[in-house]
Amino acid sequence: MKVKFLEAFLLVTIAVITYNFNLESIDAIKLYMPFKTIQFYGYLGVLPFILFTIAPWLSSDFSEISLKAISFYGGVIISFLGGTAWGWTPNSLANIRFGIACTFINLVIIFFVFENFLIALVICFLAFPLFLFYETNNNSSFKNDSEYAEMRRILTLLVTICYFICLAFVFNPYT
Numbered sequence: 001m002k003v004k005f006l007e008a009f010l011l012v013t014i015a016v017i018t019y020n021f022n023l024e025s026i027d028a029i030k031l032y033m034p035f036k037t038i039q040f041y042g043y044l045g046v047l048p049f050i051l052f053t054i055a056p057w058l059s060s061d062f063s064e065i066s067l068k069a070i071s072f073y074g075g076v077i078i079s080f081l082g083g084t085a086w087g088w089t090p091n092s093l094a095n096i097r098f099g100i101a102c103t104f105i106n107l108v109i110i111f112f113v114f115e116n117f118l119i120a121l122v123i124c125f126l127a128f129p130l131f132l133f134y135e136t137n138n139n140s141s142f143k144n145d146s147e148y149a150e151m152r153r154i155l156t157l158l159v160t161i162c163y164f165i166c167l168a169f170v171f172n173p174y175t
Contacts, residue, residue, distance in 0.1 A: 039151055046158050048073050053162040056169045063175070067166055068113050071120035074163070075109030078102050078127050081135075088139040095138055102131070118170055125163035132156040 052070035056063035082102020085095040105127055112120035132152060136142050142149045169175055 035145075035147060038148070042151055042155050045077065046155055049159050049162040053165050056166070056175070060175060063169065064117075067121065067170065068117050070162065070166055071109060071113045071117055071124055074124035074128070074159070075106040075113070075120070077159075078109070078124070078131065079106035081131055082106075085135075085138075088135075088141070090140065092138075098134060098138070121163060121166055121170065125160065125167060128156050128159050128163070 049070060052066045052073065055066035079102055082099040082105075085099040085102070088095050105123070109120050109123050109127075112123065135152065136149075142152065
């Protein structure tokens with residue numbers, strides 16, 4: 001398992017380094033969706049976080065798989081959110097590099113899911129608020145669209161609370 005992870009990591013690293021030479025010529029394609037659609041998919045994406053958070057408290061049989069699953073899913077979502085940075089206005093090289101960094105954070109999270117899921121949980125617990133902080137300062141939609149900004153704050157708060165509850169489960173002496 002470790003060999004396959006390292007192979008994948010090296011392939012992604014080589015691809016990113018090779019692609020990084022052409023970042024200045026990237027022009028992001030904008031896809032415009034109605035805000036209600038964005039809200040629907042945003043809140044739909046929170047449901048797995050909530051389900052994976054509740055499962056260990058319902059039965060200890062689900063605890064390990066559920067905690068690994070929430071970490072894995074969180075890594076995938078961090079990578080997805082990083083991809084959205086490519087379309088932020090203003091489109092900058094820093095935002096593109098930030099998006100690529102999010103992909104590497106995803107790889108680190110997935111590595112720790114299989115090695116020590118507590119570390120993966122802590123990384124996720126920190127990554128979502130840090131992503132929101134970066135987005136607040138670098139995404140003009142956040143500054144110009146109060147509904148979008150409020151939705152992102154609520155989603156990040158919900159996800160962070162889910163990770164806090166999962167960490168509480170891990171450190172709870174009675175579970």
